[in-house]
Amino acid sequence: MQQLICYISFGFIQKHIGKLGILEYIFITPSNHRVHHAQNPEYIDANYGGVFILWDRMFGTFIEEMDDLKPTYGTVKPLRSWNxxxxxxxxxxxxxxxxxxxxxxxxxxxxxxxxxxxxxxxxxxxxxxxxxxxxxFVKYDPECDSPTKTFSLLQFITNSIISTALIFTVADQSYVITCIVAAMLIFSTTLVNLILENKQWAVNLEIIRSIFVVTAFFEFQHTTLNPYN
Known part of the structure; x- marks a missing residue:
């Protein structure tokens, strides 16, 4: 159940789901969670709950999303990085x-x-x-070309699939395998974000990473199919 909650929470700050009626009074809904990630002065330090909004309502940290004030995501102090x-x-x-x-x-x-x-x-x-x-407010949005965006999108889809598989099978894996896959996902995601920031050294690292992954894959296939060679 915890894995399912973690997976669902990935989409909680997206803007296409409006308010959900009575659920707004009980759970952390997309609307409630958008407020938590907003940097607008009206929304600062609110809606800390991970599953239930009841605690924020009880302890005075609840703020309802306003129809006339769209949440602007980010930190008050500019981070200016996608790393x-x-x-x-x-x-x-x-x-x-x-x-x-x-x-x-x-x-x-x-x-x-x-x-x-x-x-x-x-x-x-x-x-x-x-x-x-x-x-x-000017959103941090470095310019990058179409091939870079396409590559980054494919990497994001691939990492999302692997992340989903990791979440739903974590109980069946060894601790070492889980840590290795998680580290690879973090490294890959970080490189994609840095490539979108036009960091040439990140492109070089991604080339090395890709060669390593492909080599490791074929070596694994060879070892699996020919265990005595």
């Missing part, structure tokens, strides 16, 4: 930098235990945050 690894590690990079550069031992420790909004005054001045201007 999924960097998007998860960027906050720790900031905390390490702040802890290293701030004056005073107390502040160096406080960085790690205070609210994520809090930063020492000296590093705020040295490394200021520039928030998105929501009145003139």
């Amino acid at each position: 999924p690894i960097w998007s998860n590690l960027e906050i720790y990079h900031q905390m390490i930098r702040d802890s290293f550069h701030t004056n005073g031992f107390k502040n160096k420790i406080k960085v790690w235990f205070s609210s994520t909004r809090w930063r020492p005054d000296d590093v705020m001045e040295q490394f200021p945050h520039v928030s998105n201007d929501m009145s003139n």
Whole structure:
């Protein structure tokens, strides 16, 4: 059941499903989850639930999606990258930098235990945050050619199929195999996003990765069909 919930949640922030009546009061629906991922000031810090919205309603963190205010996805501080690894590690990079550069031992420790909004005054001045201007918001959208988009789409479809298979068969796999496949998916997805950002070194890595995958596939086929050779 947990695997099914994880799989369904992949589509929860898409915009084509409207409000779902009484379900809006019980579950995290696409409408409720869109609010969670929005950077609009009116939607900040809301709808944290993973399955049920009841807890947000109980503890005052629920905000309903407004018909006249379309959620703008993203972070208040511009990430300007499609790298999924960097998007998860960027906050720790900031905390390490702040802890290293701030004056005073107390502040160096406080960085790690205070609210994520809090930063020492000296590093705020040295490394200021520039928030998105929501009145003139420009989406991060690097230009890339049609072949690159086509390749990326095919890679996305392939990775989605493999991810789905991994989710629904994880109980039947060894821990090592699960980790290897998951690592390959993360690596492949990261490269696709970097290629869409026109990173030439990512293209070179993708060529090497593709050669490795094809070679490993044929070697596996040979070993399976001829186990004693």
